[in-house]
Amino acid sequence: MAEEFRMGAIGALPTLTKSCRCSSVARSGSATNIIRTYNIRTTWDGQPVNHDPIKITVGPVEYTGHVMLSASGPFFNDTWRPPNSVVGEPYDRLWDFEVVEVFFLNDENNYFQVILSPHGMHLVLLYKGKYDLLKDKLPMSYYAAITGPTWHGVAHIPVEYLPPKVSKFNSHASHGSTLERKHEALYPATAGSSRDTHNLDLFQTIDFKEIVPENWSQNYTSSEWDPIIQLG
Template sequence: MEYSIRTTWDQRPITHSPIQITLSKEDKSPEKVKVTVQGQFFNDPPNPGGKTGEAFPGLWDFEVAEVFFLNDNNQYLEVELSPHGQHLVLLLKAERDAFKTELPLEYTATITGDQWIGTAYIPCGYFPPRVSKFNAYAIHGAGENRVYQSLYPVPTGKYKNPDFHRLDYFADIDLKNLLPQNWAASYHSDLWRPIIGTKSFSISTTWDGHPINHDPITLQINKLDDKDQVKVIARGPLFNDPQNPGGVPGQPFDQLWDYEVAEAFFLNEENQYLEVELCPHGQHLVLLLKGRRDSFKTKLPMNYTATITKGKWEGVAYIPAEYFPPKVSKFNAYAIHGSGSDRVYQSLYPTPKDKYTDPDFHRLEYFQQIHFEDILPSNWMASYKSDLWNHQESK
């Protein structure tokens, strides 16, 4: 696989020969991916110091090429390579959320005149499971002359500043051919094993795909090995609009969607789905639906607590396994706040801009894939049983 970085971070053409990046495999090292970087050497900034062949923290502040490998759960590997021989490897479990840094890497670089070439061998275990997207970057220059370049850039004029962690602009990559074991059901990584059972999402757009102008609501879905349930954590800014709807914290509250709320929907291929609504004031609402808007269970009990601190809130819910329809395969999440004409509806996976005039969180065709078997393996087993759903399917 060969790539050329021909544009700036915001899609403007560059004025020099591009950085070339090649991804390949070798028969001698089937458990590694070979990354070759070559291109123009600017020596600006100059050599940052440190030892060649070793990790260097903050390498992104110097002349560097970077490759990012992302999966559908926003888990990704970031590899930074310097023409002077230093490197930096980070594993991130969500946008900007690194849990491993400065990992060792087999890497060498040489400089010849105004050109450089670097070769790295990335171990299979560094990649998150089922890598599906990719981006690459190059940086050089200092101060006002700092230049940020991107393989898959953002649209010109959409953002004021470069940010290489805008994951929605990454493009597809077929890592199955390059590293088939990364997509195998038996894939194992000691580094990623504690993270695989956690999926993180950030609701950064309105229901119809427009960017929001405040910190997003985030949802974290966690596997619990010792309990037959799923933990969901919602976090974000508190608008307190509408205000506390009343009721009893920790108890169901009917029509909670009319208040400030975060929502998570878990869908299977039969259009059966679980809807979970979480309020910053402690109320919740859980519904089971056997088709679009066709609920047959509502106000189910759930262990849920919420706290408000300094303009922010956090809600923690424990969802029993039996609430999920069998073989959950798709997901969407939402956030709502505001009153009257200022009511704001936000979506993780929005509908296309200008296609609809009104929000509707039950447009199931816009839900996207989730590997729910990583979170709740029993949900995908042939032996999965739920008195709630089995009774419904028998009708």
């Protein structure tokens, strides 16, 4: 669960890309090469996992203004591929399959959730307060590849999907079906607690001001969040 830090050129990361029919306008001139890498080493209730950890990498920010988010690790292949799914497209209830989920939260309890599948589907959701879903199935460029017993996926997140001044985050991974379903968490609950991926009290600090400076700028604007915030 310990955080690893490294810096490198943007081009050093895998260039897994896919065209995106996004409605958002690409931003430019705000690239950074800051990267943070995290490993999911525990189950949702704090027990050590019995396999190589799922790795989550946040950053860098591309010249287009999109934030790269990658996930990689063991491919369990113990749930079926989502039926009637299309690679690169949103998929409803994707959390029922083998996935990695990442949440980005600000101090106003506004948060962005992205769910990534090894099979190439994704699901993007925006919340204002716990469980108060505002939008879902937002388009996003995402590509995933399965190579034998492992998989790797890269998402390019439009920065305007992120609420202003992200300060905390958490990540979960799930696989298996029915009674054999396995749930893991970067920042887990204590043993005996109820499992809740939206338990905002468990989220921990992320230095988003360094990773995505634009998100913390006084001039930050978001076509997704500005109308919501103005309405209060």
